[in-house]
Amino acid sequence: MRPAESLRETYGKKLVEIGHRKKDVVVLDADLSSSTKTSEFGKIFPDRFFNMGISEQSMVTAAAGLALAGKQAFVSTFAVFLMRTYEQIRQSVCYNNIDVKFVVTHAGITVGEDGATHQIVEDVGIMSGLPNMKVIVPADSIETASVIDYLVDKTKTPYYVRLTREKFPVVNDDSYKFKEGQNTVLRDGSDLTIFCNGSMVGFSLQAAEELKKQAIDTAVVNVSSIKPLDRSGIISYAKKTGHVVTAEEHSIYNGLGSRVSEVLSEEYPVPVVRVGMRDTFGKSGKSWELFDYFHMGIKDIVSAGIKSFREVNKYETIS
Amino acid sequence: MEKSMPDKDFKGMDRETLEKIAKKARSLIIKMVYSAKSGHPGGSLSIIDVLTYLYFNEMNVDPSDQNLSSRDRFIMSKGHASPALYSILALRGYFPSELLMDFRKINSKLEGHVHRGVPGVETSTGSLGQGLGIGVGMALAAKMDHNPYRVYVVLGDGEIEEGNVWESLMAGSKYGLNNLVAILDKNGVQLDGFTRDIMPMGNVAEKVKAFGWEVREFNGHDFDDIKSAFDFARSVKDRPVFLIANTVKGKGVSYMENNYKYHGSPPANDEEYERALREIEGI
Ligand SMILES: Cc1ncc(C[n+]2csc(CCOP(=O)(O)OP(=O)(O)O)c2C)c(N)n1
Numbered sequence: 001m002r003p004a005e006s007l008r009e010t011y012g013k014k015l016v017e018i019g020h021r022k023k024d025v026v027v028l029d030a031d032l033s034s035s036t037k038t039s040e041f042g043k044i045f046p047d048r049f050f051n052m053g054i055s056e057q058s059m060v061t062a063a064a065g066l067a068l069a070g071k072q073a074f075v076s077t078f079a080v081f082l083m084r085t086y087e088q089i090r091q092s093v094c095y096n097n098i099d100v101k102f103v104v105t106h107a108g109i110t111v112g113e114d115g116a117t118h119q120i121v122e123d124v125g126i127m128s129g130l131p132n133m134k135v136i137v138p139a140d141s142i143e144t145a146s147v148i149d150y151l152v153d154k155t156k157t158p159y160y161v162r163l164t165r166e167k168f169p170v171v172n173d174d175s176y177k178f179k180e181g182q183n184t185v186l187r188d189g190s191d192l193t194i195f196c197n198g199s200m201v202g203f204s205l206q207a208a209e210e211l212k213k214q215a216i217d218t219a220v221v222n223v224s225s226i227k228p229l230d231r232s233g234i235i236s237y238a239k240k241t242g243h244v245v246t247a248e249e250h251s252i253y254n255g256l257g258s259r260v261s262e263v264l265s266e267e268y269p270v271p272v273v274r275v276g277m278r279d280t281f282g283k284s285g286k287s288w289e290l291f292d293y294f295h296m297g298i299k300d301i302v303s304a305g306i307k308s309f310r311e312v313n314k315y316e317t318i319s
Numbered sequence: 320m321e322k323s324m325p326d327k328d329f330k331g332m333d334r335e336t337l338e339k340i341a342k343k344a345r346s347l348i349i350k351m352v353y354s355a356k357s358g359h360p361g362g363s364l365s366i367i368d369v370l371t372y373l374y375f376n377e378m379n380v381d382p383s384d385q386n387l388s389s390r391d392r393f394i395m396s397k398g399h400a401s402p403a404l405y406s407i408l409a410l411r412g413y414f415p416s417e418l419l420m421d422f423r424k425i426n427s428k429l430e431g432h433v434h435r436g437v438p439g440v441e442t443s444t445g446s447l448g449q450g451l452g453i454g455v456g457m458a459l460a461a462k463m464d465h466n467p468y469r470v471y472v473v474l475g476d477g478e479i480e481e482g483n484v485w486e487s488l489m490a491g492s493k494y495g496l497n498n499l500v501a502i503l504d505k506n507g508v509q510l511d512g513f514t515r516d517i518m519p520m521g522n523v524a525e526k527v528k529a530f531g532w533e534v535r536e537f538n539g540h541d542f543d544d545i546k547s548a549f550d551f552a553r554s555v556k557d558r559p560v561f562l563i564a565n566t567v568k569g570k571g572v573s574y575m576e577n578n579y580k581y582h583g584s585p586p587a588n589d590e591e592y593e594r595a596l597r598e599i600e601g602i
Contacts, residue, residue, distance in 0.1 A: 031510045031517055054477050113358070114431045115432050116430060117398065284423045285423075293425060
């Protein structure tokens with residue numbers, strides 16, 4: 001796996017490219033443009049860039065107005081600070097069902113040293129609950145770029161795209177194209193499936209290598225499209241492997257683990273072991289330390305895999 | 320490592336002593352962010368003189384009796400200025416200064432943004448715009464309980480772009496909270512650049528006055544001026560007070576002064592680090 005630029009750097013560059021080819025695209029930020037990288041767009045298209053100050057509610061409602069007047073509005077800040085506008089997003093954006101794209105950065109525990117106040121692990125759940133909102137968690141810069149192209153070229157409704165601060169390894173091929181509501185199988189396997197997204201995809205691929213050494217043939221499936229969800233893609237891999245782990249840089253409540261469990265309990269119940277944040281706030285530390293601290297590291301995915309694999313076997317022998 | 324200040328009544332402390340404490344706190348701020356390799360020096364250095372005055376000459380607080388119900392309450396609404404608050408709390412005797420060097424590290428309570436788990440901290444902050452509302456609530460509780468404590472809230476001048484702040488100003492005025500003092504750290508710089516470019520606020524003093532608060536401006540780096548501002552605040556009997564501290568972001572370290580790049584970045588290397596400490600020593 002080769003190292004990559006951070007997803008927000010990709011986002012910044014991509015916005016500039018889109019600015020050249022789409023005159024209706026506008027970008028709004030709330031005094032974090034140097035961190036979210038929307039400042040790149042602002043430098044080249046100052047007339048279409050609005051730094052709204054530290055006023056997230058004003059930013060979101062203005063974006064709604066711009067969209068209602070025919071623009072496509074990209075709205076960026078840190079994921080955690082967008083959450084204070086939940087109700088504006090609900091009423092002014094989702095209920096109107098208009099062309100506002102929330103592309104947020106610094107989600108999850110990988111903001112590291114900034115600590116608990118900034119480490120939002122609830123956002124996917126919050127945003128997924130909104131009617132008309134679609135939610136995407138890209139795994140690498142290739143996927144991020146493809147998602148932005150897709151949003152600009154093919155969609156006119158609200159989206160929430162969750163990006164992180166750190167650089168993570170590239171996991172997709174250069175030819176990769178994002179398809180809404182479709183999983184990507186990054187590694188096939190017959191004994192166990194790890195459904196994962198975001199920063200946990202790279203970790204899951206490494207965990208699959210470890211599991212192979214333990215004779216557990218593990219598939220790794222990137223579920224970047226959380227909503228809409230690729231239900232059949234989840235069911236088919238549950239059927240194929242019979243053992244499931246989910247891994248996300250998010251709370252196991254209301255995120256990927258919950259969504260996968262919902263689908264499987266409705267359609268094809270198998271024991272699911274979820275890796276992610278428990279019911280707790282984060283804390284300051286280096287991001288790699290935090291993955292271990294919160295039991296979300298590679299070794300934790302490996303033990304979840306072993307647990308899932310053994311438990312189902314036990315279950316089968318009992319019945 | 321600096322010794323914690325002995326616990327005693329600091330009222331009436333002279334200017335030179337306060338300046339000495341502020342100097343110590345400034346170097347602690349630099350040491351903390353350099354040791355953490357992250358954190359927010361700019362807005363910590365701009366507010367540290369005001370904090371020094373508050374904790375050593377103004378507020379009724381006692382580190383040896385931290386839960387006393389009549390203690391004055393302090394809220395660092397701009398929670399990224401944790402290095403300023405943590406260092407002043409350590410110097411005031413709430414916890415040993417040695418712990419400051421664990422700032423932002425995994426084994427430490429000293430979270431990146433102001434954290435209530437730290438001795439002396441009244442509320443966690445870090446998402447801007449919420450502290451004044453918390454202050455309103457505490458001031459209302461003091462009135463209900465006939466408790467004489469006062470509530471002090473530090474706000475950033477970028478932070479007041481949050482609508483929540485103005486909603487809280489309305490409430491403070493409605494309830495005539497003469498036990499509530501807001502202090503604006505008017506350093507003119509926020510995260511992306513100068514406040515006048517990001518969101519020009521016009522005449523803040525007039526705006527806040529129009530919201531029904533008493534307003535007074537002062538030099539946030541001059542202890543005589545700081546003293547007269549807080550003495551004035553005590554003299555106001557019928558409404559909350561909004562003190563505007565004119566300050567310099569990064570004050571005391573030349574390359575950080577008025578430079579938004581050091582809003583959220585520590586000295587870049589050993590050379591910058593040494594230089595910062597030298598310059599602070601020379602103030
Ligand atoms: C609600 C919210 N939005 C955005 C941020 C990110 N942020 C942290 S500090 C800062 C700039 C603050 O500027 P100011 O209030 O002037 O603080 P100071 O210059 O005194 O450090 C921003 C935008 C935040 N912490 N909270």
